[in-house]
Amino acid sequence: MRAKARAYTNIALIKYWGKRDETLFLPTNNSLSMTLDRFYTETSVDFDATLNQDQFFLDGHQVDHQEMKKISTFLTKVRSFTGEGRFARVDSVNHVPIAAGFASSASGFAALAAAAMKATGTDFSKRELSQIARQGSGSASRSIYGGFVEWQKGVEDDGSDCYAVPILDQDAWDLRILSIEVTHEVKKVLSREGMKRTVETSPFFEGWLQAAAADLMEAKQAISDRDFTLLGETLERNALRMHATTLGANPPFMYWQSSTVKVMEAIQALRMEGLEAYFTIDAGPNVKVVCQPEDEQQLLSALNKLAVVKHIYACRIGPGVTYLDV
Amino acid sequence: MRAKARAYTNIALIKYWGKRDETLFLPTNNSLSMTLDRFYTETSVDFDATLNQDQFFLDGHQVDHQEMKKISTFLTKVRSFTGEGRFARVDSVNHVPIAAGFASSASGFAALAAAAMKATGTDFSKRELSQIARQGSGSASRSIYGGFVEWQKGVEDDGSDCYAVPILDQDAWDLRILSIEVTHEVKKVLSREGMKRTVETSPFFEGWLQAAAADLMEAKQAISDRDFTLLGETLERNALRMHATTLGANPPFMYWQSSTVKVMEAIQALRMEGLEAYFTIDAGPNVKVVCQPEDEQQLLSALNKLAVVKHIYACRIGPGVTYLDV
Numbered sequence: 001m002r003a004k005a006r007a008y009t010n011i012a013l014i015k016y017w018g019k020r021d022e023t024l025f026l027p028t029n030n031s032l033s034m035t036l037d038r039f040y041t042e043t044s045v046d047f048d049a050t051l052n053q054d055q056f057f058l059d060g061h062q063v064d065h066q067e068m069k070k071i072s073t074f075l076t077k078v079r080s081f082t083g084e085g086r087f088a089r090v091d092s093v094n095h096v097p098i099a100a101g102f103a104s105s106a107s108g109f110a111a112l113a114a115a116a117m118k119a120t121g122t123d124f125s126k127r128e129l130s131q132i133a134r135q136g137s138g139s140a141s142r143s144i145y146g147g148f149v150e151w152q153k154g155v156e157d158d159g160s161d162c163y164a165v166p167i168l169d170q171d172a173w174d175l176r177i178l179s180i181e182v183t184h185e186v187k188k189v190l191s192r193e194g195m196k197r198t199v200e201t202s203p204f205f206e207g208w209l210q211a212a213a214a215d216l217m218e219a220k221q222a223i224s225d226r227d228f229t230l231l232g233e234t235l236e237r238n239a240l241r242m243h244a245t246t247l248g249a250n251p252p253f254m255y256w257q258s259s260t261v262k263v264m265e266a267i268q269a270l271r272m273e274g275l276e277a278y279f280t281i282d283a284g285p286n287v288k289v290v291c292q293p294e295d296e297q298q299l300l301s302a303l304n305k306l307a308v309v310k311h312i313y314a315c316r317i318g319p320g321v322t323y324l325d326v
Numbered sequence: 327m328r329a330k331a332r333a334y335t336n337i338a339l340i341k342y343w344g345k346r347d348e349t350l351f352l353p354t355n356n357s358l359s360m361t362l363d364r365f366y367t368e369t370s371v372d373f374d375a376t377l378n379q380d381q382f383f384l385d386g387h388q389v390d391h392q393e394m395k396k397i398s399t400f401l402t403k404v405r406s407f408t409g410e411g412r413f414a415r416v417d418s419v420n421h422v423p424i425a426a427g428f429a430s431s432a433s434g435f436a437a438l439a440a441a442a443m444k445a446t447g448t449d450f451s452k453r454e455l456s457q458i459a460r461q462g463s464g465s466a467s468r469s470i471y472g473g474f475v476e477w478q479k480g481v482e483d484d485g486s487d488c489y490a491v492p493i494l495d496q497d498a499w500d501l502r503i504l505s506i507e508v509t510h511e512v513k514k515v516l517s518r519e520g521m522k523r524t525v526e527t528s529p530f531f532e533g534w535l536q537a538a539a540a541d542l543m544e545a546k547q548a549i550s551d552r553d554f555t556l557l558g559e560t561l562e563r564n565a566l567r568m569h570a571t572t573l574g575a576n577p578p579f580m581y582w583q584s585s586t587v588k589v590m591e592a593i594q595a596l597r598m599e600g601l602e603a604y605f606t607i608d609a610g611p612n613v614k615v616v617c618q619p620e621d622e623q624q625l626l627s628a629l630n631k632l633a634v635v636k637h638i639y640a641c642r643i644g645p646g647v648t649y650l651d652v
Contacts, residue, residue: 244530
């Protein structure tokens with residue numbers, strides 16, 4: 001049985017930062033994202049009785065042992081959920097520029113989960129798909145849906161109430177996302193490790209949980225009201241709060257570089273001049289800027305003048321998982 | 327009765343960040359500083375029965391109304407403490423480069439407190455002097471002493487147990503402080519206002535209080551053991567934690583500029599290369615670096631190569647308040 005799926009990356013407006021279960025990928029707070037229209041992963045999965053182990057080809061090449069193990073562990077979860085008994089050959093093509101600082105793991109595990117579940121031939125809901133994708137990479141749970149998506153942390157130990165839910169369709173609100181690349185450098189502290197150190201050592205983690213819950217409420221209200229100013233202020237504040245927790249960790253760490261702060265300063269200065277745009281930053285140095293369609297060109301032209309800006313990828317809000325012919 | 331005093335600036339290794347009483351300048355956490363040897367204020371005070379109001383000359387010029395009011399309010403506290411009935415003429419000369427990001431209010435109010443108390447002719451202890459200086463500017467309480475100084479927050483509502491105590495003499499440990507100027511710009515959020523917004527709105531303030539108490543214990547242990555690595559790691563961590571609280575405030579604010587982060591990156595890179603130095607940052611964009619004497623020259627030469635560095639002031643540990651002939 002073979003199936004193929006495409007999933008897009010997403011960008012968190014309210015950040016996923018902290019796990020309550022490392023194995024099941026259960027988060028400590030609800031997060032909220034927009035799925036993007038530009039960067040995606042296409043993956044085909046073929047369960048094949050002649051194979052005696054899983055195979056994974058990324059962009060046509062076999063991956064290293066460590067990467068293979070992650071994929072195989074994930075496929076084993078799919079097998080145990082569906083009763084599928086065979087090993088699989090997985091072919092994955094990433095249309096996500098690593099340098100842009102997007103988590104290719106979100107689109108990667110969402111596409112893999114969708115293709116693998118479909119390839120087993122069993123019936124499954126999007127909610128179940130979100131739960132399964134989550135067990136490959138937390139943020140993948142959100143890439144199942146298009147538009148604005150909330151990933152609910154749930155309270156159960158087994159993760160049965162931990163999944164993403166769509167909160168606004170792709171076409172319901174036209175916002176633009178400029179993904180600004182300031183460096184190609186690989187991050188020093190991986191997000192998984194950074195999250196763990198924050199949960200274990202940062203005196204700000206309790207405050208983060210309370211703030212993230214309040215920020216989430218405001219962001220949902222803003223989305224419901226199509227209130228761009230409220231959404232923007234909330235998403236920028238939430239990003240700063242997430243990054244503040246890492247400064248408190250022991251030892252402290254920081255995902256920003258001086259060029260990151262340069263872009264932050266530029267956005268705040270442009271805003272003072274009346275150009276409404278807000279930034280968010282994930283576990284890396286690059287910056288994403290959210291704006292309204294009418295301001296996109298002016299913003300692009302202002303930001304392209306900054307010496308620290310290497311490249312800007314202009315994105316819109318994108319769709320959820322789609323299935324492709326094999 | 328006339329008297330003249332000199333007081334030096336100090337730099338906090340464990341930051342004063344948050345007030346529990348705005349009028350009495352009572353802090354929410356103990357802080358710890360080194361008094362510096364290079365920047366100071368000299369102030370003379372003359373209580374004169376012929377005056378019908380207080381007069382204040384800063385660097386030979388009369389200050390504006392708002393500044394005058396602060397000084398007069400402070401002198402009234404001195405009068406009520408000592409029973410002095412006359413108005414005063416105050417002459418103050420600041421040997422503190424504003425651009426270096428030093429709080430001239432620390433040396434300023436320490437010198438004013440000392441000269442004013444002496445000019446009243448009453449007997450007073452250094453502890454009382456620290457308590458009085460505190461009521462002009464919190465950090466002035468520490469500039470009464472040289473060397474390493476702890477400002478104890480106390481628990482009483484009237485501030486009677488809130489004063490600085492010396493914990494290590496000026497000559498007991500030779501450390502060097504490089505004060506790095508990256509900008510002349512005036513800060514956007516004054517420290518008094520930033521502190522207040524943090525206390526009132528930051529979800530990280532509770533975490534800060536706990537962390538500051540733990541950091542203080544470690545810093546005191548490091549000073550007692552002359553353990554430079556422990557002191558350095560602790561002071562850098564504490565500075566990052568203080569700044570993290572501002573990122574969580576609502577609205578968020580940040581004292582760093584991209585050039586600040588550039589210097590932070592440089593210090594961390596130099597440390598990776600084996601040059602042991604640690605940074606701290608106050609409520610502004612400039613950076614102070616603490617190192618041992620044997621590394622000072624190499625550090626100066628490396629930091630002077632950075633394009634963002636405008637000037638470096640090399641300091642040593644300095645003395646407490648001294649009285650001068652009038």
